Amino acid sequence: MATVAFADRGVAGTSLDDLARQVGMTKQAILYHFGSKDGLVTAVLEQGAGDLVDVLAAAGETAAAGWDRVEATVRAAFGLAVRRPELVGLLRELGRLGPERTGQVVSQLQPMIDAAVGSLQEGMDDGRLRRSDPRLVLVSAYAIVTGVVADTGVLRAVGLELNLKLAVDLRRAVLAFLRAALLE
Amino acid sequence: MATVAFADRGVAGTSLDDLARQVGMTKQAILYHFGSKDGLVTAVLEQGAGDLVDVLAAAGETAAAGWDRVEATVRAAFGLAVRRPELVGLLRELGRLGPERTGQVVSQLQPMIDAAVGSLQEGMDDGRLRRSDPRLVLVSAYAIVTGVVADTGVLRAVGLELNLKLAVDLRRAVLAFLRAALLE
DNA sequence: GCGATTCCCTACCATTTGGTAAGTGAGCGT
């Protein structure tokens, strides 16, 4: 709930009073549980990053290394982005929360990121994937998935509505892009 | 200046006092010129959208329709995103400013967007470009360019630093993606 | 049964926020 509010209107744009009213508690109940707004932000970020890691890491591990793993991860990422867009919003909010906050979340995501880069690199070394910069691939894929889900205003501007069908189309487009980049 | 602050810390996260101190004026001087914070936001958005249109539309018009125009526009977009990343941040801030604000900016960008979609569609009808959904192409390209520039925290997490060389690499990757999608 | 703890509320508080009121000085047309 707080996650959605922070992702939606930003941390600075969400007052504890608003939040409490939304949850049906008083501001002081929130402060009791989290100590301060800072504490709440920390908890929300930790939970969000945890969820992210849980879903994506699990998806990656179930598939065999190589293209299958890439596809499984992208599918999981799209599913998560559609089901819980607030996680994407949270990632975007990070930029304006300062480096310490970014560091907190990144340190939680780092093992997963390293694993992804490593897996891609390994695939390239084995010749199963075409050689390129795995980090560029990762960043590009991240940008497309998050950008498309988060900027719904932009979607509407080009005459698209974010729904299941569009998500499937976009997933197909992203996978085609990655296939072109990673397979020959 | 206000543009940078709004893009950087968000509208809600930027107080008029902070802003005024940064500019070397008093808050009341700002209020005198813009009437209210709302007025300032409106002006900043209008200016930002105008700049966006100026650069991108000009780039599109100088190149011949078809792939050349796509490439010219992407190059202009990357240039703008690197030179003035706050414009990207502003676009992202739109989402949390509510539909009216989004409408204001979108109506300013709409002719350019329609022209881009139309140009792509025309190229596909002529057979100069491979047939696909031009809106999906546009959204994907938008997401990559803006995502990569705006989420510098994510970049750093994968061990990349946003600089000229990286921007060039990314531009190459995006152009390769678009070429694969639009040319055969 | 009973003290302690947990959890939450009411009542405040200092600070910050966007915004108003009133004045001031520089420049400018007449």
Place this chain on the structure above:
DNA sequence: ACGCTCACTTACCAAATGGTAGGGAATCGC
């Protein structure tokens, strides 16, 4: 010289903000 507008400034203000203090009810260990 005079009035007038422009571009501010200082002095406020009411509301909202994050946070503290203290109390009360429910629950738990014993």
